Amino acid sequence: MSDLLPIELREECAPLAGHPEHLIHVLRRVQETVGFISPDSEAFVSDLLGVTLSRVHGVVTFYHLFYTEPRGRHTVRLCRGTACHVGGAGGIQSALEEHLGIKPGETTEDLAVTLETVACLGACALAPVMVVDEGYHGKLTAAEAVAIVDRTLSGEAEAG
Numbered sequence: 209m210s211d212l213l214p215i216e217l218r219e220e221c222a223p224l225a226g227h228p229e230h231l232i233h234v235l236r237r238v239q240e241t242v243g244f245i246s247p248d249s250e251a252f253v254s255d256l257l258g259v260t261l262s263r264v265h266g267v268v269t270f271y272h273l274f275y276t277e278p279r280g281r282h283t284v285r286l287c288r289g290t291a292c293h294v295g296g297a298g299g300i301q302s303a304l305e306e307h308l309g310i311k312p313g314e315t316t317e318d319l320a321v322t323l324e325t326v327a328c329l330g331a332c333a334l335a336p337v338m339v340v341d342e343g344y345h346g347k348l349t350a351a352e353a354v355a356i357v358d359r360t361l362s363g364e365a366e367a368g
């Protein structure tokens with residue numbers, strides 16, 4: 209159990225043993241460290257804090273800030289709100305799905321990209337809009353959206 213969690217994280221969390229009020233904090237630290245909350249991580253948190261496994265799992269699945277699957281190194285969020293829909297977000301989504309080989313909510317096999325759709329990114333004047341990691345891109349065409357994703361991935365290759 210929890211062998212995949214770094215020893216540094218287990219040591220950092222050790223002083224919180226038996227303190228169930230730190231449940232959210234410990235879950236956040238696990239996710240920040242390993243990227244998602246696995247069943248083994250849930251068991252670790254349950255043992256550490258003295259919280260039932262079902263309560264830990266309930267918190268993990270209730271809050272949208274926790275992920276139960278590995279995430280991509282990059283997150284592509286495509287807006288599917290009304291303004292973006294009218295501006296052609298459907299075609300952009302199809303192009304991204306075809307290019308990446310995944311649907312919204314999925315991650316590429318190489319863990320490079322997680323694709324998500326959201327209801328509104330708060331930049332409707334720039335519709336259609338997508339956010340890649342922290343960067344906004346507006347007034348997009350499908351070809352531009354694919355090119356931006358490719359540039360993000362090739363930048364990663366150059367940096368590596």
Ligand code: FES
Pocket residue numbers: 287288289290291292293327328329330331332333335336337
């Ligand atoms: S509808 Fe797309 S940013 Fe608001």
